[in-house]
Amino acid sequence: MSHTRRDTIAGALSLAAASLASERATAGNGERSPWQGRRYRRWEIGPLAGPRGLRLVERRAQAPGPGQVLVEMRAAALNHRDLMIVAGRYGRPQPPERVPLSDGAGVVVAVGPGVTDVAVGDRVTAPHFLEWLDGDYDPAIFAADLGNTADGWLSELVTLPAQSLLTLPDGLDFSDAAALGAAGITAWTVLVNLGRIKAGDTVLTLGTGGVSILALQIAKMFGAKVAITSSSNDKLDLARRLGADITVNYRERPDWEVAVREANDGHGVDIVVETVGVATLGRSLACCAPNARIGLLGALGGQAQEPPDLMPMLLGNLLLKGITSGSRRMFADLLRACGLNGVKPHIDRRFDFDEARAAWEYLAGGGHVGKLIVSRGA
Ligand SMILES: NC(=O)c1ccc[n+]([C@@H]2O[C@H](COP(=O)([O-])OP(=O)(O)OC[C@H]3O[C@@H](n4cnc5c(N)ncnc54)[C@H](OP(=O)(O)O)[C@@H]3O)[C@@H](O)[C@H]2O)c1
Incomplete structure (x- = not known):
């Protein structure tokens, strides 16, 4: 200190x-x-x-x-x-x-x-x-x-x-620590505590807001492959510069779950950071590999037009969990990991x-x- x-x-x-x-x-x-x-x-x-x-x-x-x-x-x-x-x-x-x-x-x-x-x-x-x-x-x-x-x-x-x-650990300034707060803890909880992320996993994260971009940066720190969606091709360009491997414009491809699978050689994703909520949950589940873990944390999409199809959960042994941010311990782990690995939000x-x-x-x-x-x- x-x-x-x-x-x-x-x-x-x-x-x-x-x-x-x-x-x-x-x-x-x-x-x-x-x-x-x-x-x-x-x-x-x-x-x-x-x-x-x-x-x-x-x-x-x-x-x-x-x-x-x-x-x-x-x-x-x-x-x-x-x-x-x-x-x-x-x-x-x-x-x-x-x-x-x-x-x-x-x-x-x-x-x-x-x-x-x-x-x-x-x-x-x-x-x-x-x-x-x-x-x-x-x-x-x-x-x-x-x-x-x-x-x-x-x-x-x-x-x-x-x-x-x-x-604050060495290597992180005040802005880094502030930026990592709620959004970073939430992304960490999905990826690490729920998702048990490991190198080679494919992570799907939706949109390019605070949680989603931090999920991208944390997932890359663990050596995962990252798929991300956005309404904007310019934002997807930036996401690629930040390390995204698969980018899909959900306006141009309303069936973005198909596009993600196609871009991932037909394989589903292992972890989903579901920032949009029940409105996109059906497509996220349809995008999953067997045994995938899905953290449901957002409500950007409002109410779903119709209930999501849950059959992929049964067929794929998927794990779906609601997420509310995380604890001081999780924040400590996140800060330490970002400090050690030079990850700047x-x-x-x-x-x-x-x-x-x-x-x-x-x-x-x-x-x-x-x-x-x-x-x-x-
Ligand atoms: N459970 C928790 O503990 C927790 C913690 C933090 C945040 N959250 C929730 O997580 C969500 C994201 O928070 P945030 O702070 O990251 O928000 P944000 O920075 O405002 O990001 C919002 C982005 O999400 C994308 N988006 C919006 N509507 C979409 C839709 N219908 N389909 C796909 N993408 C859509 C857009 O990305 P593009 O412009 O790229 O399309 C938008 O820029 C919010 O619902 C927030 O309340 C929950």
């Missing part, structure tokens, strides 16, 4: 100024923190009117409480669900003061009483389900979901529980903190490939 701390101390100084030394001196000992009452800016979701309802406000910082850490945000990433959250269409509508964005990374600038594993200057990130540290999925994790039921990363200062934090566009609203508008337009980042000098 000492080396990462050295790398990032300059960034922390932008907010901490000359107070870092005294911050260290007061960390965790109950004295008044120099952060107490300091003004900082954050975005809030506002009246649930979509991106135009987002508002940039000034608040006063609280010193971190027991077990908490104060982080200066350096980069945050958008996900498809952020469109729904600001419109009040993702689960229960959230209060107007809610700070959006589930994914981000930054520098620790203060620690609360009892915090020993994290120190001022550490470069950190966190899984958006703050309390899903390890083990199986439990719906209770939604009670502490960053950018949804808990204040997220689109803020100059973010208060987080120390136990949820992960330090593909970032389509960066936006300044002050222009965060434009990031939502760009995401809504669907012109992106991979991830969008809002940064503060990252």
Whole structure:
């Protein structure tokens, strides 16, 4: 940690100024923190009117409480669900003061009483389900979901529980870590935990959004062959440059499952990252090799016109599983793997903190490939 701390101390100084030394001196000992009452800016979701309802406000910082850490945000990433959250269409509508964005990374600038594993200057990130540290999925994790039921990363200062934090490995910067968040964890869960991916497997991933492009990049890291679909030939060109082996335009080939099989010498695929959902599930199942694993994680396609044909599951001994992101442990594995292998998430566009609203508008337009980042000098 000492080396990462050295790398990032300059960034922390932008907010901490000359107070870092005294911050260290007061960390965790109950004295008044120099952060107490300091003004900082954050975005809030506002009246649930979509991106135009987002508002940039000034608040006063609280010193971190027991077990908490104060982080200066350096980069945050958008996900498809952020469109729904600001419109009040993702689960229960959230209060107007809610700070959006589930994914981000930054520098620790203060620690609360009892915090020993994290120190001022550490470069950190966190899984958006703050309390899903390890083990199986439990719906209770939604009670502490960053950018949804808990204040997220689109803020100059973010208060987080120390136990949820992960330090960034060498080789990954703040934008990389933010981009890997929910989308990367979800792709990792399908490919590694469900899919047991190995070199030579063929992976199918749908569309060229955040989850799908990260699935492509992670699958290539494992030596797999990757088939990807898109509505755009330009996006497919980019996917090929990122390593895709088979590319199919689903507008030009509505029977894209046939095209994928043809391009794979008649063989089906071993793992499906099903980002679109029940609307495409029938075609995804029809595309599968025997014993394939399918992670159903998205709902981009809305409701299916008719129920998917499940007969391929029976005939092929296929395994279909619903996926809800993943745990802190899975995020730790993902960060370590990307750091070791030099995998940098593909970032389509960066936006300044002050222009965060434009990031939502760009995401809504669907012109992106991979991830969008809002940064503060990252
Ligand atoms: N279960 C979980 O834990 C979890 C976690 C993360 C995301 N998700 C879900 O996964 C989905 C993808 O999220 P994301 O953040 O990657 O979204 P995104 O970045 O907005 O990507 C959306 C892309 O999907 C493609 N697409 C849209 N409709 C399609 C359709 N009918 N058929 C084929 N492709 C289609 C388009 O790609 P082209 O422009 O190339 O055609 C579009 O650009 C969303 O439903 C999201 O809510 C779930």
